Amino acid sequence: MSGAIVMKNQWRLVAGIILIIIIVLFAVFNVDSVPVNFGFAVVDGPLIIVILVSLLMGSLITLLVATGSATKKNKEFKQMRAEIDTKGKEIQKAVDAAKVAYEQQIADLRTELIQKDNKINSLEEELIKKFTGGSPNQPSGV
Incomplete structure (x- = not known):
């Protein structure tokens, strides 16, 4: 059960990093x-x-x-x-x-x-x- 929670948190972290990269690129291009x-x-x-x-x-x-x-x-x-x-x-x-x-x-x-x-x-x-x-x-x- 705790393994699923850790995996879920890791996916959230990865999704957050990807979103931050997209926002930074958007800011640089505009x-x-x-x-x-x-x-x-x-x-x-x-x-x-x-x-x-x-x-x-x-x-x-x-x-x-x-x-x-x-x-x-x-x-x-x-x-x-x-x-x-x-x-x-x-x-x-x-x-x-x-x-x-x-x-x-x-x-x-x-x-x-x-x-x-x-x-x-x-x-x-x-x-x-x-x-x-x-x-x-x-x-x-x-």
Whole structure:
């Protein structure tokens, strides 16, 4: 695994060196002086400087636009996360309330079941008394 990381870093280093060589060659081949018109003034400067300043200004503008957009998205994300958390809490409260209601219903049904079991047992004892003519614990003469 570490061999793959070392190899990846070596390729990055090689790619970086090649890119630097290309930029240096580009700068050497573009040293001609060119006029730049700002609308209110005209400035003469080396072509490579004009290109690099233009590149930096474009990068800065892109960064500012991307940062503004990312900040807006991040704010929306936080609002949505807060809304999800609020809805989740509301849902959890509703689930807990339903759970308590169902648990109470189960307890009531169990109580009713116990009462019915007791009723069945008492009816069985009455039937046994009726047919045996005595106590339910006496063995039958059969």
